Amino acid sequence: MEQGPLRREWRPPPPYLVAVSGMGAIAAFATPTPPATTVIGVVLAAAALGSRTSPGITSLVAWSAGVFSLVTGCGVSLPAYLLVGVPLWAVARWSSRALVLAGAIGMVAGGALAGYLARLAALQVYLIAPTGGARRFSVTPDTELQALALAFAVWSIGLLFLAGGLMGRWRESNRSAQRVGRASHERADLLAAQNALAQERTRISREMHDIVAHSLSVIIAQADGGRYAAAAKPEAALDALEAIARTGRDALSDMRGIVRVLREGPADQTVELRPAPHVRDLDLLVAETRDAGLDVTLVRVGQPRYLPPGVGAALQRIAQEALTNVMKHAGPAARAILTERWHADRIELAVSDDGRGAAAPGDGGGHGVIGMRERAEMLGGVLRAGPGPTGGFQVLAVVPLPAADNKEGGTR
Secondary structure: OOEOOOOOOOOOOOHHHHHHHHHHHHHHHHOOOOHHHHHHHHHHHHHHHOOOOOHHHHHHHHHHHHHHHHHHOOOEEHHHHHHHHHHHHHHHHHEOHHHHHHHHHHHHHHHHHHHHHHHHOOEEEEEEOOOOOEEEEEEOOOOHHHHHHHHHHHHHHHHHHHHHHHHHHHHHHHHHHHHHHHHHHHHHHHHHHHHHHHHHHHHHHHHHHHHHHHHHHHHHHHHHHHHHHHHHOHHHHHHHHHHHHHHHHHHHHHHHHHHHHHHHOOOOOOOOOOOOOOHHHHHHHHHHHHHOOOEEEEEEEOOOOOOOHHHHHHHHHHHHHHHHHHHHHOOOOOEEEEEEEEOOOEEEEEEEEOOOHHHOOOOOOOOHHHHHHHHHHHOOOEEEEEEOEOEOEEEEEEEEOOHHHHOOOOOO
16 A cells, blocks of 8 residues: 655554664664664664654655765664664555655665765774674775675665565555455446346246236237137137146146246245247147147248257247247237248248238237347347238248257257
8 A cells, every 4th residue: 555755644653663673773772872863763763663654754754864974973773773774675565666665766866875974984893792792893984995895784774674565565566456356356247147147037038928918918819719719610719718727736736936036046945937939839839739729830941950958948038939929919810920930040930921911910029039139149140021022921930050960850
């Protein structure tokens, strides 16, 4: 997390900063040094302690304290003065890139100043000795090369602090990127699950639409026919009632299965559903539709081949919906032809009638053609619905056949 140079909100320092600043303060008091040197050591310890809250300000304070000790010649308490690098580390760890660059420039300037001032006057260095108190050394570079070596030593120490801060910054950035990546994957998984749920609901709504629309159309047609036949031919009325009861039971069974899936979920193994419809069921569909009173003929052209269950189910539902629309809109005396054409790379399914065509009134729903088109497009095909070439209305679905399926034999 980047902070501005004047950020004043207090942040509790990490335990390692508390330990480092505490040891630096102890070293500043434990080493017998001039009072000014001791005070500067305490200032550096305080700057290290507050470097998490404001790296920019504490780094400026530490750099100024170090320069003051060099300019005034009060000497350097080496254990405590190593704390000059802690705010520099904090700048590299938490501050903006501009402050990191400023800290690096300050480090280079501080090392050059140390070598230059030591060349002019001896630099007093205080170390804690195991016995006998402090040891004082005078560092007096005799040549420019020795002054450069001193400056290089300061640069090396500062570079270690700077590199440590940048390494911590990189590790934190990497962990943050991993957290963002995990959150992104979780959101993607959630969206995929929601999309799958929406697709399943759409599929179920289409199944319910197909079942209800087709079954009710058959029931209405049978009821109308049975009513007119009851007076003259009672056995025909009984046949119509039997067809109504059979269609109603089948539709109720399908609806119960769908509702049970919605209530209990697909993982429930007790749900008993019928086999999924398939294009091989077109004969049965035509027979049921013919029993309902629509004069419909099934025509097959080409050699039938194997179809994946999803393709076969979609084509059967398209045919069912198209025949239902003929029964609802084409007129009482309309005739229909269901044509199934097999090609090397595609299958064509056409339902045409000689009814009222585009002049037929709609029912206000408008979902039948949309559902058929979506089923065809889902398989990579197309669906055209409109007036037929010789009158009436035509629904034509063209679905490509997968290359692997083209080579498979067997029945549909």
